[in-house]
Amino acid sequence: MHSLGIAFDLLFGSPIILYSIIGLIWGIIGGSLPGISASITMALLLPFTYGMAPVQAIVLLACTYIGAEYGGSIPAILIRTPGTNSAAATVIDGYEMKRQGRAGEALGISLWSGVIGSLFGLLMLIMLTEPLSWVALAFKPTSYFALGILGLSVIASMTNGSLLKGLAAAVVGLMIATIGTDPISGVTRFTFGSPELLGGVEPVLIMIGVFAVSELMMQSGSKGLGGVSEQVRVRLPSLSMMNRLKRSQFIGCLLGTFEGLTPGGGGSIAAFLSYNEARRWSKEPEKFGKGSEEGVAAPETANNTVASAALIPLLSFGIPSSNSTAVLLGGLLIHGLLPGPRLFEQNADVVVGLYLGSFIATLAQILVGILLLPVCVWLVNRPRAYLAGFILALILSGIFTLNTSLADLGIALGMGLVGYLMRRAGYPLLPLILGVVLGHMVESSYRRSLLLSGGDHTIFLEDPIAVGLLLASFVFVTLSLVREFRDARNAKLKDAHA
Amino acid sequence: MREHAALRDLAGGIVVLVIAGLYYWAIGDIAESSLSDDVGATGLPRILAYILAGFGLILTARAVMAGALSPAPRPAAEASAPSEDEDETSALPRALGFLAFGVAYVVLVPIIGYLPAIALLIGAVALYEGAPRNWKTLATALGGALLYWGIFVKLLGVHQPSGWFF
Amino acid sequence: MQGGPFIGPWEDTMRHLAIATAVAASLSAWSASHAVAQTPVDYPQKVVTLVTHSSPGGGSDVFLREMAKHLPKYIKATFIVENVQGGSGARAVSRLATAPADGSVFYATTPTYIYTSLLSKVQYGYKDVEPLVNFFTDSEVIYTRADGPYKTLKDVIDKAQVSRGRWGAANPASLERQAAEQLKKAANVFPAVVSHEGGGDLMINVLNGTLDIGIGEIPEIRPQLEAGKIRLLATFDPQRMEAFPNIPTVKESGYPVALEKFRGLAGPKGLPPEITKIWDEAVPKVLADPDYKKVYRTESLVANFIPHAKYQGFIQNFGTVTEAFLKESGVLK
Numbered sequence: 001m002h003s004l005g006i007a008f009d010l011l012f013g014s015p016i017i018l019y020s021i022i023g024l025i026w027g028i029i030g031g032s033l034p035g036i037s038a039s040i041t042m043a044l045l046l047p048f049t050y051g052m053a054p055v056q057a058i059v060l061l062a063c064t065y066i067g068a069e070y071g072g073s074i075p076a077i078l079i080r081t082p083g084t085n086s087a088a089a090t091v092i093d094g095y096e097m098k099r100q101g102r103a104g105e106a107l108g109i110s111l112w113s114g115v116i117g118s119l120f121g122l123l124m125l126i127m128l129t130e131p132l133s134w135v136a137l138a139f140k141p142t143s144y145f146a147l148g149i150l151g152l153s154v155i156a157s158m159t160n161g162s163l164l165k166g167l168a169a170a171v172v173g174l175m176i177a178t179i180g181t182d183p184i185s186g187v188t189r190f191t192f193g194s195p196e197l198l199g200g201v202e203p204v205l206i207m208i209g210v211f212a213v214s215e216l217m218m219q220s221g222s223k224g225l226g227g228v229s230e231q232v233r234v235r236l237p238s239l240s241m242m243n244r245l246k247r248s249q250f251i252g253c254l255l256g257t258f259e260g261l262t263p264g265g266g267g268s269i270a271a272f273l274s275y276n277e278a279r280r281w282s283k284e285p286e287k288f289g290k291g292s293e294e295g296v297a298a299p300e301t302a303n304n305t306v307a308s309a310a311l312i313p314l315l316s317f318g319i320p321s322s323n324s325t326a327v328l329l330g331g332l333l334i335h336g337l338l339p340g341p342r343l344f345e346q347n348a349d350v351v352v353g354l355y356l357g358s359f360i361a362t363l364a365q366i367l368v369g370i371l372l373l374p375v376c377v378w379l380v381n382r383p384r385a386y387l388a389g390f391i392l393a394l395i396l397s398g399i400f401t402l403n404t405s406l407a408d409l410g411i412a413l414g415m416g417l418v419g420y421l422m423r424r425a426g427y428p429l430l431p432l433i434l435g436v437v438l439g440h441m442v443e444s445s446y447r448r449s450l451l452l453s454g455g456d457h458t459i460f461l462e463d464p465i466a467v468g469l470l471l472a473s474f475v476f477v478t479l480s481l482v483r484e485f486r487d488a489r490n491a492k493l494k495d496a497h498a
Numbered sequence: 499m500r501e502h503a504a505l506r507d508l509a510g511g512i513v514v515l516v517i518a519g520l521y522y523w524a525i526g527d528i529a530e531s532s533l534s535d536d537v538g539a540t541g542l543p544r545i546l547a548y549i550l551a552g553f554g555l556i557l558t559a560r561a562v563m564a565g566a567l568s569p570a571p572r573p574a575a576e577a578s579a580p581s582e583d584e585d586e587t588s589a590l591p592r593a594l595g596f597l598a599f600g601v602a603y604v605v606l607v608p609i610i611g612y613l614p615a616i617a618l619l620i621g622a623v624a625l626y627e628g629a630p631r632n633w634k635t636l637a638t639a640l641g642g643a644l645l646y647w648g649i650f651v652k653l654l655g656v657h658q659p660s661g662w663f664f
Numbered sequence: 665m666q667g668g669p670f671i672g673p674w675e676d677t678m679r680h681l682a683i684a685t686a687v688a689a690s691l692s693a694w695s696a697s698h699a700v701a702q703t704p705v706d707y708p709q710k711v712v713t714l715v716t717h718s719s720p721g722g723g724s725d726v727f728l729r730e731m732a733k734h735l736p737k738y739i740k741a742t743f744i745v746e747n748v749q750g751g752s753g754a755r756a757v758s759r760l761a762t763a764p765a766d767g768s769v770f771y772a773t774t775p776t777y778i779y780t781s782l783l784s785k786v787q788y789g790y791k792d793v794e795p796l797v798n799f800f801t802d803s804e805v806i807y808t809r810a811d812g813p814y815k816t817l818k819d820v821i822d823k824a825q826v827s828r829g830r831w832g833a834a835n836p837a838s839l840e841r842q843a844a845e846q847l848k849k850a851a852n853v854f855p856a857v858v859s860h861e862g863g864g865d866l867m868i869n870v871l872n873g874t875l876d877i878g879i880g881e882i883p884e885i886r887p888q889l890e891a892g893k894i895r896l897l898a899t900f901d902p903q904r905m906e907a908f909p910n911i912p913t914v915k916e917s918g919y920p921v922a923l924e925k926f927r928g929l930a931g932p933k934g935l936p937p938e939i940t941k942i943w944d945e946a947v948p949k950v951l952a953d954p955d956y957k958k959v960y961r962t963e964s965l966v967a968n969f970i971p972h973a974k975y976q977g978f979i980q981n982f983g984t985v986t987e988a989f990l991k992e993s994g995v996l997k
Contacts, residue, residue, distance in 0.1 A: 030654070043719055044654055050729075140874050141858075164560075168514050168553040175521055175546050181783075184859050185534035186837025187995050189543065190524055193785030195754035213600070217593035220627065317871075318887035319864040327719075333883075334726065340887030386638050388596075389623030393616050396603055397646050401656040403749065406604055413600045420593055425510035426503075443542045444861070451535045451856045452874065454828050531994040533841065533857070 019056045020063040020357040021364050027067020028074075028368060032376070034081040034208055035398030038068035038307075039323035046331060054335035055350045059357030061331045062311070065324050066361050069267065069307040070114040073300050074373070077106045078380045079391050081212035086267030086303035088207050088433055089275045093288065093295030100291050103377050108235040109293050110300040111369040112242070113249055117301040118362040120253040121260060121308025125315075126355055132309075133316035136261045141448035142460050146469035147262065148442035151269045151434060153473035154276045157480035158430040160289075161488065166431045169422065173435020174442075176201055183444035184451070196407045203268075203436045205408055208395055209415025210422070210429050216388055217420045234373040236366075241293065248278035248294035252301025259302070260309025262321060267306040268437050271299035272430075280479070308358060315339050315351065504565035511558030518550035599623050612651070612658035617643035704740040705942055709768040712741045714929070715760055716772040717753035723883075724772040727927055727965075731799070734956040738946040753777040754786045761788035765932040767939035770796060773930045775839045778983050782990060783837065794935050795979040797947050798928035798970035800960065804843055804900040806914070807885055808877045809870055810893050817898045817917040820877050821851045829855025832875040834863045840879040842989055843900050843923050850919040870894070881925075882907075882964035907964050924968070926982070928975065940972040 023045075030041025042064050049057035072084030077094035090110065097106035124132060139147075152170070159166025179190045180200030191197035237245060252274040259270035278298035279288040288295045311328075313319045318339035320326035332339055337347055344351055380387065399408050419429060453459035460466050525543050599622055607615040621639030629635045651658055714732060718724040725747060732743035748756040753776045763769035771777075773795065781789030808814045814823070823829055833840040836859035844857045858875065860866040863884030870878040871893060878885075879900075888894040896911045900923040904913055914921050929943075950956060951967045960967070970978055990996040 033649070036654070036656075044656070137868060137872050140869065140872060164553060164557060165510070168550060168557065171546055171550045171553065172514075172517060175517075175543070175550070178543050178546070181836060182528075182531075182534070182539035183836055183861070184537075185531040185539050185995065186783075186835075186841065186859065187529040187531045187534070187539045188783055189528050189539055190521075191784060192527075195751040195780055195784040195786050198752040198754075198780065198784055213597070217596050220596040221589075221592045317864075317868075319868060330719075330726075338887050338890065341891045342887075383629070385624045385627035385629035386620070386635075386642075388627050389620035389639070390642055392600060392623055393619050393642065393646060396600060396619070397612075397616065397650050397658060400658060401650065401654070403751070404657050404659075404755070405751070406608065406659065409600075409604045413597060413604070416600070417594075417597055420597075421513075424590070425506050425513075427510065447535050447537045447541075448858050448860075450537060451858050452830055454856070455536050529994055529997045533836075533845065533993045533995060535856075 016055070016059055016353055016357050017360055019052075019060045020361040021368075023060040023063030023357075024067040024361040024364055025368055025372075027064035027069075028071035028365075028372065029067075030064070031068030031071025032074040032083045033398045034075055034083055034212065034395050035204060035400070035402050037084050037204060037323065037402075038065055038072070039327050040401060041068045042324055042327040042331075046327060046334075049331055050334060054332075054337055054347070055353035057331055057335055058328070058337075058350055058354050061328050062354055062358050063361035065307050065328065066118055066304070066358060066365070068324070069304050070111070070118075070300075070365060070369075072303070073110040073114070073296075074107065074376055077110060077296070078103060078376060079212060080215045081391070081395060082204070082207050084267075084303075085204050085207065085437070086271050086306065087299075088211070088268055088437075089271040089299035090296060091211055092275065092430070093290075093292045096289065096291040097293075097296065098380075102291065103380070104234045104373075105237075105293070106296050107369070107373045107377070109237055109241075109245065109296045111234070111366060111373070112237050113245065113252065113297040113300040114304040115362055115365055116249050117252060117256055117304030117306075118308055118358070118365070120301075121257060121305040122355065122358055122362065124257050125308055125311050125358075129312050129316055132257070132261055132312050135258075136313040136317065136319065136321070138465060139262050140463055140465075141445045141452065142463040143465040143469065144262075144441060144445035145449055145460070146463075146466035146473070147269070148438045148445060150469045150473045150476070151272065151438045152442065153476045153480075154272050155431045155434055156477045157276055157279070157483070158428060158434070159484070160426075160428040161484070162426060162428065163481075163484065165425075165427045169427050169429070170431035170435040173206075173432040173437075174439040176206060176432075176436050177439025178443070183440065184447050194407070196403070196405055200440065201411060201436075202402055202408070203433070204402070205399060205412045206415050206436045207433055208399060209412040210419030210432060212391070212395055213413060213416025214419030214423060214429075216392060217416060218423065219384070220388070222384070234370055234377070236370075237293075245294060245297040247281055248274070248298040249301040251277045251281065252298045253305050256302035256305025257309045260306040260321065261312055267303040267322070270302040270306055272434060272437075274298040274302040276476070280476075311354070315343060316341065504561050507561035508558060508565060511554055511556075511561050514557055515551060515554035518547050518554055521550070522547035595626065596623070599626065607659045611660050613643050613647050615659075616646055704736060704738050705946060707739050707741040707767070707942060708939065709741055709766065711744060711768065712739075713744050713746050713769045714772065715746050715748050715756050715769060717747075717749055717756035717776065718772075719747055719749055724774060724927070726963075727800075728772050730956070730959055731950070734950055734953055735946070737953065738949050739942060751786075752780040752784075754780050754784065754788075757781070757786065757790070757793060758788040760930065760932055761792045763932050765794075765934040765936070767931070767935065767942075770929040770931050773926065773928050773979070775925060775982070775986070778979075778986055779837060782983070782987055782996060790979065790983055792933065793930045794933045795972075795975040796929040796931050796935065796940065797943050797972055798926050798968055798975050798978065799947065799951065800927040800965040801901065801968040802881050802925040802927060803905050803964050803966060804840060804879060804923055804925055805882060805885075805905075805911070806877050806879055806897045806899070807870065807889075807894050808897055809873065810895045812873065812876075812895075814876065814897065815895075817912075817914065817919075820897065821853055821919075823876060824851070824853035824855040829853060830875045831855045831857045832866045832869055832878040833857055833859050834866045834878075834880050834884070835859060835861075837990070837995055839923060839925050842986070843921065844879055845989070845993065846921045846923075847914065847919055850921050867894075886964075901966065903966075905964065905966065907961060924982075926968070926970075926978070927965070928970065930979075944971045 027041055030036045042061050072087035073090045075081040075083045076087040076090040077098050080095045082088045082091055094106045155170045181198055182189055255270045255274045275298050278294050279285045282294050310321045310325045313321050314325045320329045396409055399412050402408055449459050525540050528540050603615055603619045617639045620642045624635050650656055714728045716724040716728050728745045735743050748759045757777050760771040778790045814820050831844055833844050863880045866878045867885055869875045885894050898912050898914045898917050899905050900914050902922045948969050
């Protein structure tokens, strides 16, 4: 009852709604610009929050996070450019739908799924913060290693029928992840003396390079996308479609909550895992990769769930599970708010305001999306000759903001060439991306585990979470391989009949 | 067609081998530290290099066999390029030409500054992609540059490279 | 979540956000609204830019923004904070090294820039800039979980003697890691020292019992410290911390190790003496300002003024000691 009172005060006493909607719109804009991650979008606002009341500042930042996680899917669908790391999995079926002239439908599905994910994450945050926060605490280095392996196990089903090439691509991805400072000893690896590489290569540079730049190179000189007439209107899913998406969204919600609780890939692991699981449990798995609606819904639900669920370890322990929540932590600290158990007692108004603001932002997301998205769709339907230049300019401007480094631009362009050559030679791109995203986590947590045990591998068996995750990875890989071989055999049979 | 695919696989396999070799060679630069663990900073890189070299060998060998026995039908699962991109693939020189505009931008932007460089980039790519040489293309390039400058520099307030003149 | 390893734990989690922000207007308005007793000394520059490698909200950023609020009371100028991120501090240092040495640009120094200068081929390193004065020392502490078996640092060392100790440091190749190695040497024990991806990551592993102790900074662990889940065992500071007078130093616990994680300012080479003199005189007054004291005490910053004449030697010495440590341990070839 007390919280309800606070909620009403906040709603009518101070313009919380205003802050949450400004944050949401700002977040969608920032998130949809390639290279400008959710954390940068938030950090750009941070200096302006110094003068605000704490609750206003926190609502503004949290709603920016929600908007940015959603916004990342817009360029992923429209121009094959993941706006944020966690939108990489959305590229697969989202861009395929766009190529089929179903951009409006894909954007509608991602919008709807984003709302479902945010609401679910918020529900978890409000109802279950206390019990779920202990999941974060139970994660040891052994568990992180197993989580990384589970993420890598997705590779087995993302090789486009060429297992060997897929695995080779994954190894190259893992190699890229070793660039930078060694996580245990601190010696530099493959940096060639450059301070720019001390912190490693940003995964988003690789994603934008191999997905977006290579796509621009592929399309260079072509007349356009086959003259498919695009509907400009954004179509929210119909009731029967909502029903069909339920299963994939449920998977996204579960995995998203799980990743939100555990520091890691900041949403990308959950997005890839739920894409994979949605395919496994789908009634139409053959449509995945060819413009499946569920293939858009699953990762988009997952990464939006992460945005809300990541507040659980942040508020209860002061532990940021991603760069974005780290900026939010900065925002809390600047206003003298200390996360932890006492925040809920001493600053209940901030906590309730945060819940309320996020809730408003989630609902407003539908409205803002319906108004904003047609403009985006219209933009990408301009004559191809102009569009190509605009996209390249957008990418090069966007990634410069990451580190204000021209070297980053060089990396993205170089990865564009790599992506182009890989596609020409029939090497799948996704295993490379997964390797880049997960390599660091797998290596560092493996070595930490062995350091703790003195080189004894049985330490992995002592951790029930690790055992569970490793078993799951084993089952997934086996099932995926069985399916790959079955598909291959079926294809051969079909060939023989034809 | 089949020989062509085998040739491409052969090139792919050799490139994979070269990457593995270069990576292995670069491992030599990593310092051995007493702060390290038993696995060491070079532990994973070495394993990765070996595995990749192994994949490269198999891929190369498979391509050679496929090329040598080209009349024999190969299983569909190992068909060359996935069909998704085949229809709109542009030739390598053309694609490299496109990339060159990006590289030119990276070289030019510290000299002439963000606004002129981005206008040049949009205009040049548009012409390369077949836009007519008229005032419309020019206006689009200038307008686009102003738009991006407005979004990134003015709205977001993030620095873009400034050149000698701007 | 690859961590920028040399950036302090705070900055680490929020690394590489390349943004330059200025809040000059709000700061000068703030100082104008506060009528102060003493008149600020004249300064040759109207606007002074304080550069940091940390992102908005990161450790050095908060340090500078707080400082910028209080400096105008003693030095007549407007102070602007500029975030120059990337390259683990290398870019910020080159921004400084190429700026005019007229007192208009300074850089917030932390051990980060020394590590980066040593570990990569930077165009401008710590020897290419001139240390101005030091303001603070960040307290480095040893902590354990409150319901764990360790009550004192000696308990931890004893355990490490009989079985495999498990210690944690926030980042690889950092001052905390160096502290752990020196303590190992001083106590003649050989525990495993596990580097993490920043202070939060480390704290989880201390709380869930994976590690015996963690070595980090107070701000990172404060939520759990106040909630009573974490116990401080000792500090690497040369003296006891003001905020925690009951916590002994490592030295008092019997192991001759002391560290100073400094926070100060540096300028381009060749700062004119009239500028350094103004700072030498103003900084002790700023540090004694009651409003400012209240703020930095809660952050567990220890006022540690080192004047210009001594600060150069201090930084050189820190650099030499660090270089020797990195060479001895083989991190540097």
